[in-house]
Amino acid sequence: MTLDRAGSAPNKHAIVDARVIVTCPGRNFVTVRIETRGGVHGIGDATLNGRELAVASYLTDHVLPCLIGRDARQIEDIWQFFYRGAYWRRGPVTMTAIAAVDVALWDIKAKTAGMPLYDLLGGASRRGVMVYGHANGGTIDETIEQARHYRAMGYKAIRLQSGVPGLAATYGVSRDKLFYEPADSARPTEQVWSTAKYLPTVPKLFEAAREALGWEVHLLHDVHHRLTPIEAGRLGKDLEPFRPFWLEDCTPAENQESFRLIRQHTTTPLAVGEVFNSVWDAKQLIDEQLIDYIRTTLVHAGGISHVRRIAHLAELNNVRTGFHGATDLSPACMGAALHFDLWVPNFGIQEYMRHTAETDAVFPHAYTFDQGELHPGDAPGHGVDIDEKLAATFPYRAASLPISRLEDGTMSDW
Numbered sequence: 004m005t006l007d008r009a010g011s012a013p014n015k016h017a018i019v020d021a022r023v024i025v026t027c028p029g030r031n032f033v034t035v036r037i038e039t040r041g042g043v044h045g046i047g048d049a050t051l052n053g054r055e056l057a058v059a060s061y062l063t064d065h066v067l068p069c070l071i072g073r074d075a076r077q078i079e080d081i082w083q084f085f086y087r088g089a090y091w092r093r094g095p096v097t098m099t100a101i102a103a104v105d106v107a108l109w110d111i112k113a114k115t116a117g118m119p120l121y122d123l124l125g126g127a128s129r130r131g132v133m134v135y136g137h138a139n140g141g142t143i144d145e146t147i148e149q150a151r152h153y154r155a156m157g158y159k160a161i162r163l164q165s166g167v168p169g170l171a172a173t174y175g176v177s178r179d180k181l182f183y184e185p186a187d188s189a190r191p192t193e194q195v196w197s198t199a200k201y202l203p204t205v206p207k208l209f210e211a212a213r214e215a216l217g218w219e220v221h222l223l224h225d226v227h228h229r230l231t232p233i234e235a236g237r238l239g240k241d242l243e244p245f246r247p248f249w250l251e252d253c254t255p256a257e258n259q260e261s262f263r264l265i266r267q268h269t270t271t272p273l274a275v276g277e278v279f280n281s282v283w284d285a286k287q288l289i290d291e292q293l294i295d296y297i298r299t300t301l302v303h304a305g306g307i308s309h310v311r312r313i314a315h316l317a318e319l320n321n322v323r324t325g326f327h328g329a330t331d332l333s334p335a336c337m338g339a340a341l342h343f344d345l346w347v348p349n350f351g352i353q354e355y356m357r358h359t360a361e362t363d364a365v366f367p368h369a370y371t372f373d374q375g376e377l378h379p380g381d382a383p384g385h386g387v388d389i390d391e392k393l394a395a396t397f398p399y400r401a402a403s404l405p406i407s408r409l410e411d412g413t414m415s416d417w
């Protein structure tokens with residue numbers, strides 16, 4: 004059944020083509036492209052790092068065939084169809100697939116209206132979107148040297164990650180600068196983790212950074228889910244003198260209640276949620292004001308139609324947005340997220356990790372960087388497209404995220 008009224012004219016908004024494009028211009032991306040009978044097309048990101056083909060198959064085998072013939076304007080009904088209609092709810096694969104369709108449909112709607120997406124959402128609430136860049140190095144000095152480069156480029160906010168003495172590798176540190184690519188081999192590489200070695204290094208890094216960079220710049224840090232709540236409380240407390248902008252993913256968040264313990268022990272602002280895929284993953288965290296920033300972005304949580312519900316709930320509880328923006332999120336996600344950021348009233352910050360030149364060429368985009376801020380541009384839609392011919396020259400390559408073990412071999416959180 005369609006929702007067309009009886010006797011209505013043949014619909015130029017009917018979806019006549021919907022397909023998945025998998026490409027690897029340096030890293031894998033999955034993209035949905037939808038086109039209407041009227042010839043308007045939109046794209047959405049469907050990349051789930053290390054699990055790309057599961058989403059591609061979910062889309063090709065189960066989602067896209069049901070899209071053909073539907074009215075591209077009925078975004079909410081289509082969202083509900085794929086969410087409620089699947090019976091099996093939530094989960095990263097499902098929600099990433101729904102997100103890609105949703106973002107592509109919003110792209111089409113904004114193009115049809117002749118508006119940049121941010122206008123359709125409610126209009127700009129700010130001049131630009133403050134972003135943070137990533138300084139990393141094997142040592143504290145190297146990280147600070149990188150941070151100085153970011154300052155010279157105009158960044159107002161910088162994430163600091165540095166190597167841990169005694170550990171061969173750790174999250175967020177690589178030879179690459181400006182971007183960081185953890186999915187480094189077909190089978191997961193194994194890294195060794197020690198909380199005892201890590202914990203004393205972060206306050207030293209922040210102390211040195213404040214000394215070198217001053218107090219004007221916002222400094223951030225990502226723990227990448229590696230501490231227990233009480234260890235996280237301790238780290239938050241130790242960092243307080245250096246006024247971090249946030250401490251990210253300081254403990255795994257399946258148990259939302261565990262953030263109450265951290266909250267009781269520190270005033271360091273907390274950010275969480277890049278691995279969430281629905282409002283239900285964050286509801287208690289937000290309702291009880293256990294966090295300050297919600298990181299869940301469009302691609303992994305049902306697109307604009309669902310993430311705006313999360314953002315509205317967050318607004319009611321003084322929680323601001325701080326969307327995930329690593330390189331495994333394609334420019335199509337970034338473009339749409341920037342429109343959302345420009346509009347959303349409770350915006351906090353946006354992560355920005357630059358893509359390679361190959362990726363930028365495959366995804367021509369309207370967004371631009373200036374003085375620490377991104378702007379999504381004023382092109383109708385979300386301003387990002389895909390060059391399918393070029394994309395076809397970069398075939399899929401298997402790549403997995405690393406895993407982490409404690410020094411005695413126990414599996415841990417990467």
Ligand SMILES: O=C(O)C(=O)C[C@H](O)[C@H](O)CO
Nearest residue numbers: 052185225227328329331354
């Ligand atoms: O950018 C961040 O904050 C991350 O934690 C990046 C993640 O490790 C990455 O997106 C995993 O695919």
Ligand SMILES: [Mg+2]
Nearest residue numbers: 225251252277
């Ligand atoms: Mg993170």
